[in-house]
Amino acid sequence: xxxxxxxxxxxxxxxxxxxxxxxxxxxxxxxxxxxxxxxxxxxxxxxxxxxxxxxxxxxxxxxxxxxxxxxxxxxxxxxxxxxxxxxxxxxxxxxxxxxxxxxxxxxxxxxxxxxxxxxxxxxxxxxxxxxxxxxxxxxxxxxxxxxxxxxxxxxxxxxxxxxxxxxxxxxxxxxxxxxxxxxxxxxxxxxxxxxxxxxxxxxxxxxxxxxxxxxxxxxxxxxxxxxxxxxxxxxxxxxxxxxxxxxxxxxxxxxxxxxxxxxxxxxxxxxxxxxxxxxxxxxxxxxxxxxxxxxxxxxxxxxxxxxxxxxxxxxxxxxxxxxxxxxx
Numbered sequence: 001x002x003x004x005x006x007x008x009x010x011x012x013x014x015x016x017x018x019x020x021x022x023x024x025x026x027x028x029x030x031x032x033x034x035x036x037x038x039x040x041x042x043x044x045x046x047x048x049x050x051x052x053x054x055x056x057x058x059x060x061x062x063x064x065x066x067x068x069x070x071x072x073x074x075x076x077x078x079x080x081x082x083x084x085x086x087x088x089x090x091x092x093x094x095x096x097x098x099x100x101x102x103x104x105x106x107x108x109x110x111x112x113x114x115x116x117x118x119x120x121x122x123x124x125x126x127x128x129x130x131x132x133x134x135x136x137x138x139x140x141x142x143x144x145x146x147x148x149x150x151x152x153x154x155x156x157x158x159x160x161x162x163x164x165x166x167x168x169x170x171x172x173x174x175x176x177x178x179x180x181x182x183x184x185x186x187x188x189x190x191x192x193x194x195x196x197x198x199x200x201x202x203x204x205x206x207x208x209x210x211x212x213x214x215x216x217x218x219x220x221x222x223x224x225x226x227x228x229x230x231x232x233x234x235x236x237x238x239x240x241x242x243x244x245x246x247x248x249x250x251x252x253x254x255x256x257x258x259x260x261x262x263x264x265x266x267x268x269x270x271x272x273x274x275x276x277x278x279x280x281x282x283x284x285x286x287x288x289x290x291x292x293x294x295x296x297x298x299x300x301x302x303x304x305x306x307x308x309x310x311x312x313x314x315x316x317x318x319x320x321x322x323x324x325x326x327x328x
Contacts, residue, residue, distance in 0.1 A: 020235050020236075020237065021047065021051050021053045021054060021055055021227075021235075021237055021245075022043055022044075022046075022047040022051070022054050022055070023054070023055045023056075023057060023243070024040055024043050024044050024047070024054060024055070024056055024057070025040070025056075025057050025058040026040075026056050026057070026058050026059045026060065026156070026159065026160070027058035027060075028040040028058075029041070029044075029159065029163050030060070030159065040163065041163050041164075041166045041167050042167070044056075044160070044163055044164070044167065045163075045164060045167030045168075045260075048164075048246075048247075048248045048252075048260045049259060049260055049261075050230065051227070051229070051230075051263065052227065052247050052248055052260075052261060052262060052263025053227055053237060053245060053246070053247045053263060053265075054245070054246050054247075055239060055240070055243045055244070055245050055246075056160070056216075056243060056244045056245075056246055057240075057242055057243045059156050059243075059244050060152075060156065061149075061152045061153070061156060061244070062152075063241075063242060065145075065148060065149050065152060066149065066218050066219070066282070068141075068145050069145050069146055069149045069188070069218075069282060070221065070280055070282070071145075072139060072141050072142045072145045072146065073118065073142070073146075073188040073190070073280060073282075074280065075139045075141075075142070076118065076136055076138075076139050076142055076188075077116065077190040077280075079136070079138055079139070081100075083136070083138055084098050084100075084116075084136070085098065085100070086098075086134075086136065086137075086138075087118065087134040087135065087136050088100070088134070089129050089130075089132060089134050090129065091128070091129040091130070092129040092130045092132070093130055093319070093322040093327050093328035094119065094322065094325075094327035094328070095119060095121065095127075095130040095131070095183075095185070095318075095322070095327075096119050096120075096121055096129070096130060096131065096132055096133050096134060097118065097119060097133065097134035098116070098117075098118050098134070099116060099117050099118070099119070099327070100116055101114070101115065101116040101192070101197055102114070102116075102197075102199050102202070103116075103326070103327065104117075104325050104326060104327055105206070105325060105326050106205070106206035106207060106208040106325070107208060107321070107324045107325065108324075109206050111199055111200075111201045111202045111206070112199055112202060112326075113202065113203065113204060113205050113206060114191060114192070114194065114197060114198060114199060114202045114203060114204045114269070115189050115190065115191045115204055115205060115267075116189075116190050116192075117187050117188060117189040117190065118187075118188040119185050119186070119187055119188075120133060120135075120146045120147065120150055120185070120186040120188070121133065121150075121183060121184060121185045121186070122150075122181070122182070122183065122184065124181075124183060124290070126290070127183070127290060127315075131183070146186060146188065149186065149282070150184075150186045150284070153186065153216050153218075153284040154179070154184055154284070154286075156216060156244070157179065157184070157214055157216055157284065157286045158176050158179065160214060160216075160246060161175035161176050161179065161213070161214065161286075162175070162176055164260075168256075168297075168299055168300070169299070170297070170299055174297070175213065178213070178288040178289070178292050178314075179213070179286055179287070179288055179289070180289065181289045182286070182287050182288050182289045182292075182314075183287040183288070183289065183290050183314065183315070183318070184212075184284065184285060184286050184287045185212075185284070185285040185287065186282065186283075186284050186285075187281075187282070187283050187284075187285060188280075188282055189279075189280065189281040189282070189283070190278070190279075190280060191204045191205075191224075191267065191278065191279040191280070191281070192278055193270075193276045193277055193278055194269060194270060194276050195276060203266065203267070203268060203269050204224060204266075204267040204268065204269055204279070205266055205267035206266060207228065207264050207265065207266040208264065208265070208266070209249065209250055209262035209263065209264055209265075210247060210248075210249035210250065210262060210283075210285065211249055211250055211251065211285070211287075211317070211318060211321045212249040212250075212251050212252075212285040212286050212287045213248070213249055213251045213252045213255075213286045213287065213288065214246055214247070214248060214249065214252060214286040215246065215247045215248075215249060215283050215284065215285055215286065216244050216245075216246055216283070216284040216286065217239055217244060217245040217246070217247070217281070217282070217283045217284070218239065218244055218281075218282045218283075218284075219238070219239035219240065219241055219242075219243060219244075220238065220239065220279060220280065220281040220282075221278070221279055221280045221281070222275075222277055222278075222279045223236065223238055223275075224267040224268050224269075224270070224279060225237050225238055225245075225265060225266075225267055225281075226265060226266055226267075226268055227247075227263055227264070227265040228263065228264040228265065228266075234266075237265075247262075247263055247265070248260045248261070248262055248263070249262050249285070250262045250317075250321070251287070251288065251294060251314065251317060253309075254294055254295075254296065254309045254312075254317075255294055255295065255296060255297050255300070256296070256297065256300045257296035257297070257300035257301055257305060257307060257308055257309065258305075258308055258309075259300050267279075267281075287314060287318065288314040289314065290313070290314055290315035290318075291313055291314070291315065292313060292314040293311060293312075293313055294311065294312050294313060294314055294317055295307070295309070295310075295311035295312075296308065296309055
């Protein structure tokens with residue numbers, strides 16, 4: 001039987017905000033009038049098309065759930081490395097369980113990112129090691145806390161995907177049926193202070209695009225996220241308290257034939273010694289079910305805009321990207 005060591009203090013949530021990306025209230029869609037719902041759909045879809053990112057407030061997820069999850073992951077990452085490695089899953093491609101500091105690098109880079117992380121997903125036995133969770137017994141509250149947050153985020157993602165289908169004037173289940181039984185992932189990230197962990201030439205998260213359909217990013221515990229705007233400028237973006245930042249990934253770019261392009265983003269290193277503090281982050285990567293066919297949807301293809309991307313499956317697409325990231 002494992003005993004639990006005293007927990008580190010739960011990280012305080014950053015108050016840093018930026019009004020540079022559009023903000024929408026999910027309440028407008030869920031309970032608003034017909035006009036209010038239509039306005040939400042338009043602004044949400046246009047924001048993903050123009051910026052690739054949008055900030056969503058009034059999403060209905062209890063802030064206490066988010067704070068509790070941060071407290072549990074702080075406990076986990078404070079464990080000795082041998083204890084953390086008990087949750088590493090050989091042969092999973094990093095798709096579940098613990099991934100060590102520096103193990104993942106961005107596509108087309110050789111230097112590992114300055115982070116370690118833990119993946120929680122749906123139990124999918126058909127995927128073998130890549131579909132099996134490995135929760136840490138040394139932190140008993142870790143599993144119920146992260147599973148509950150996973151469920152909340154997946155429900156919110158379904159609502160957003162329904163609105164996105166309406167944006168395209170498509171059947172409302174166009175995207176939600178893709179994620180039923182899906183391989184979505186809650187990634188729990190620990191960026192230690194640079195003084196505690198550094199790889200020459202490394203950054204916390206080198207510039208990259210997300211693999212999946214949508215990403216829902218709860219507010220992180222300190223600043224650092226930047227996105228590359230369509231005109232080539234780096235823009236600092238953080239989720240204000242109570243907001244979730246949503247961005248579109250490569251799978252969404254594929255199935256919308258580029259109408260919702262994925263956006264390059266990164267997490268930069270602290271700019272000064274005073275700001276060299278630990279950072280925790282919890283992105284939720286929304287994935288289709290593994291055998292889901294991915295190809296440009298008919299309503300995104302025309303004579304003027306022929307299909308740009310080859311057909312594949314969600315699992316095939318994921319495995320290709322995991323190899324590019326050095327995890328498979």
